[in-house]
Amino acid sequence: MARFIFITGGVVSSLGKGLMAASLAALLQARGFKVRIRKFDPYLNVDPGTMSPYQHGEVYVTDDGAETDLDLGHYERFTGVSARQADNITSGRIYRDIIAKERRGDYLGATVQVIPHVTDAIKNFARAEIDDLDFVLCEIGGTVGDIESLPFIEALRQLRNELGRDQTCSIHVTLVPYVKAAGELKTKPTQHSVRELTSLGVQPDVLLCRCEHPLPDNERAKIAQFCNVRKEAVIPALDAQSIYSVPLQYHAEGLDAEVLRHFGIDSSVAPNLSRWDDIVDRYQHPEGEVNIGVVGKYVGLPDAYKSLNEALVHGGMAHRVKVNIRWIDAEVFEGDDSEIAARLEPLHGILVPGGFGVRGTEGKIASVRFARERKVPFFGICLGMQMACVEAARNTAGIEGAGSTEFGEPSEPVVGIITEWMGPEGLQQRGAESDLGGTMRLGAYEAKLAGNSHVSAIYGATTIWERHRHRYEVNGAYRERLEQGGLVFSGMSPDGLLPEIVERPDHPWFVGVQFHPELKSKPFDPHPLFAGFIGAALAQSRLV
Template sequence: MARFIFVTGGVVSSLGKGLLSASLGALLQARGYKVRIRKFDPYLNVDPGTMSPYQHGEVYVTDDGAETDLDLGHYERYTGVSSRQSDNITTGRIYRDIIAKERRGDYLGATVQVIPHVTNAIKEFALAETDDVDFVICEIGGTVGDIESLPFIESIRQLRNDLGRDQTVSVHTTLVPWIAAAGELKTKPTQQSVRELSSLGVQPEVLLCRSDRPLPESEREKIALFCNVRKSAVIPALDARNIYDVPLQYHEAGLDDEVLYAFGIKDAPAPDLTRWREIMDRIDHYESEVTIGVVGKYVGLPDAYKSLREALVHGGIANRTKVNIEWIDAEIFEHPESDIVAQLEPLNAILVPGGFGERGSEGKIASVKFAREREIPFFGICLGMQMACIEGARNTAGISEASTTEFGPTSEPVVGLITEWMSPEGLQARAEGGDLGGTMRLGAYPAKLDGNSVVRGIYGKDEISERHRHRYEVNSHYKDALEKGGLVFSGMSPDGRLPEIVERPDHPWFIGVQFHPELKSRPFDPHPLFAGFIEAALKQSRLV
């Protein structure tokens, strides 16, 4: 039977519960255990799919098409275990399902209440599909004390009683702030947070104390005394020099040992952390540097491109190269006074990422043109590929009015709304004006690669599977015209209807993909497209 680890946070948000959960999963994996990590999100949205990146960061997409919290990206990158639809739940989804059952009469006339109906639904989610794993790590979003998180904390309390204390452990993250005026660290916020959690019926066994400086032994003793835990279970969590050093740092601090002790497991094998040490060796002892320009529209919030940033780092790890990222707002290239040459010429490569809406689109197209004409390595992802096709249509295929119907009516719809496609569940159909949530082409889909293409050489195989999240597609009716202009369609859906990859064979490195390869990149298994992109940027840097 699986053992459950519940991760909560107190004092403030953004203490790193996601990285804690991912790192703990990696450490347990390193000891030979099978793990699964889940995220409980208290907000009322059914999923983050309709939320602005400025509100919630990126939307992480799973193989089976779930639009999920970005923390699931951390889980996958650290453990290599693909997340599923059943690994992220929100209050909105729970209430939607409960109300649907009530309308059908499934509750046989009972009054539907938070307890037991909502809490039962949360517990069912936590327990589902866990027979094949040793540990299930459940991260509770938000901060203890928030009104919206109360049903989740109550569900944890009930599960600890249902399963028994030898099957559940609570790990609580808190903040130990440094007060400059007093010249000391303060433990009171941690004490108050644990008291709040305990008042709700959950006594944590392990405390993870975030601090910007070492936690003195006297302060650990005080926290242990007031919070009713072992001193060794007060784990200091200092800011890490790199997020991939966090598993090693937490192991040195004793996190995995304390969690196993709380379960009564005393004969666990020692962890094999070789691959994490190799990753850090490659990061610390890099042999070269490159600068990548990311021309996007959400550059004011790095979390909007979280997986993209990490995939670029992974490409650097593959090449023992430090990757410096210049975040460039695409809108600046839409102003007449902007100097695109001054902005882009110093770069070793240019990447145009995904996004939605017209804002910044002409700036992205200008960036594509610059990369093509100056023979700078270019990588276009999702909307970035679509902008590359529009740029090619306008400037190399003679279609001056080329555009996308996403931005309004156009006489030359090189990119248009995808109305139907085949999925594992059968034919999918969409109509203009329908719901936005969950209606895109989502999840993993196969693509066939041209045998003589650049991407065939990069992947080393004829068929691939990549994750998608988009509502518009490049119009294959323009395929011949674009290819005459030098933009080759080197990857297509198996039925030959949907363009998946375009490239310019006469360019040092020019590739656009309709999918999101960053979602499948791992530090110990960098995505081949990102490894190839950084390699091309490295060659470019040596030409300058």
Template structure:
């Protein structure tokens, strides 16, 4: 029977609840337990799919097509457990479901209220879709305790804990212990007030995780324990780490996993097997070289917009024992002059054009593709990056003047467009019957077939792959023959042969574009093969520069 761990945050946001949850999952797994993680977000959007990356960071996509919070990316990277649609919910989705039920008359004329209807719906989400052999379900609640929007979630947890019993549930509260430089002291009062706020809402936390920039002395731990009504050993210091991948080991040394098990009355658990995390840290801090990757994107002002991409590049470095430096380059700068492009890109050992939406910066991305092709610099195009590579090839190697994307207007030659714009009625009907509705956004894992003699076939070591998608526009397969005559080979296609999934250039040291998002499936202990190969190509390029 699954035990439930609820993680809340207080004092300020950005305390690292998601990383703590992911690290705890990794530690419990290392002790042999089966773990899953969930995220409850208080905002009123149905999901983060329509939110600006500058507001919310990247949108993480699951195999089953859910657009979720980026914390689910941390969960997957640290635990290796694929997230599902049922692992992320928002206030918006909760209220949408309740209002739909009310409109159908499901409540039989009753007055619909936060208690019990909203809190019941939240509890249903917490306990749904759980495997019989699951040992721990870790649920992170977004936001900060005391915010009005999180109150229904806190109340739902209070009720859930009463129903399940203290032996089956656990509350972990993360707080801030600030250092006042003028006084030369750590201050515990914010933590005391935060715990008091949570307790006033009916939840007494068993464990406190205290974020601090300075070591937490025993005296301060004892003080926090006394005033917050927890064991001293349950006051866990959480100092900044050199890398997020050092956090699991740091929490283990601080006793987090031991305290969690103790709280559940489990005192005979085996010690954690940290071998794979030791290997990750060894590769991370004992590297044998360095490479610089130029990422030409649209949202480069906020690295969280490309969080999974950043981590996947680091994983590629781990696979090759090299340190990866990422140079974020605004694609709009490359729309000014060829000299600007050369000055920015010549120092790079490889170039990556990531996914995105909208026209802004598109010509700069196309220019960077051209630079990589002509200068023989390793190139990786992801989603929109692949589409830009196809447009560049159409214009400059296939002689198709006016090539463009219908996402940006009405080009004379729509090399990229909604599949409803160029697929036959018969083809659309066939795809719709198979569950692919054409012009709607493709979300989640889709199958692709790889050409037997292709570079990507040798990288994957497989004829068939399943990768996650998030896009509305596709490369128009009607241009396939013309583009291949120009040297751009279509080495991966959908099973029905209609939708291009991967392109590559055999005459180039490393030039690959993919319609999907491989970064979403990369992990530090299992780097995605495309990123491992891309960084290997960058290492070779570094020796030529």
């Protein structure tokens, strides 16, 4: 029977509950347990798919096509367990489903209420598809005290009563701030946060205390006394050099041992953390470095490209080099050739990521042209591939007026809205007037690679499965003219209709992909495209 670990946060947001959940799951895995992590998001959006990256960070897409919270990316990267639709729920999705049932008459005339209907739906979500697991980690989004999170905390309380304390563990992540003027760490915010949580009927078993300075023994004892937990259950969580050292750090502080003690499980046999030792060693002791420019639209918020950032780091780990990422706003390149040269010449590789909307697209096209003409390794992802095709159409294939229908009505629609494709449920059809939410080509799809292509050599295969999230596609009608200009379509959908990958054989490393390979990269298993891109950048650095 699966045991549940509930993770809540208090005092302030952005304390790293998702990273904590991923790290604890990795530690439990290292002890031989099977784990799965789930995220409960209290906001009223059905999913984050229509939210601006500046509001919520990146949208993480699963193999089965769910648009989810970015924390699911942490979960996958740290555990290697593929996330799925059943691992992320929002208040919006719960209320949508409940109201749909009420309209159908499923409740047989009953008054529909938060208790029991909403809390039952939350509990059903937590307990779904867990038969083969040892531990289910459930992270509650937001901060204790938020109005929107109350139904989730109540569902947590009910689950603890129904399953018993021996089958559930509550971990509360709090902040122990350092007041510089007083020269002291202050425990009062943690005390108040725990009091708020216990007033809702949930007594935490373990406290993870985020702090910038070491937590003295007497302060741990004070927190334990006021918060009604064991002193050993007060776990300091200091800022780490990198996120990949967090599992080792938490293990050293006794987090996994304390959780197992709570469940009555022997923790005397040390976990096998050799994989994490190697990851940290590669990260902290590089044997070189490369400079990569990411020319994007949302560069003001690093979380907007969270998986991309980590995938580049993984590519560096594959070659034991440090990757210096230069975030460049694509708009600065529009109409200023001198700025393009000044920003891009010092780089060893240029990456143009995905995005939506017209802002910055001409700057992205200019970046593609610079990479193509200067023979700098180039990697285009989703919109980045589309802009590479528009650049090729304009500058190597002689197609004047080439553009994308996403941004207007170009005379030559090299990129256009995808109206139908074959999905797991059969033929999928969309139109320009379709709802924005959940209507894109989402999830893992198969692609066939040309046997003599650069990408087939990188993958070591001619059939791949990669995750998609896009509404527009390169127009296959332009394939012949683009290939005459030197851009080869080296990856296609199995039916040969949808372009998946383009490359330039006359270039050291020039690859554009319609999918999002960053979503499948892991520190212990770097994605081959990112490993290949960083390898090409490393070769470029030795030529400069």
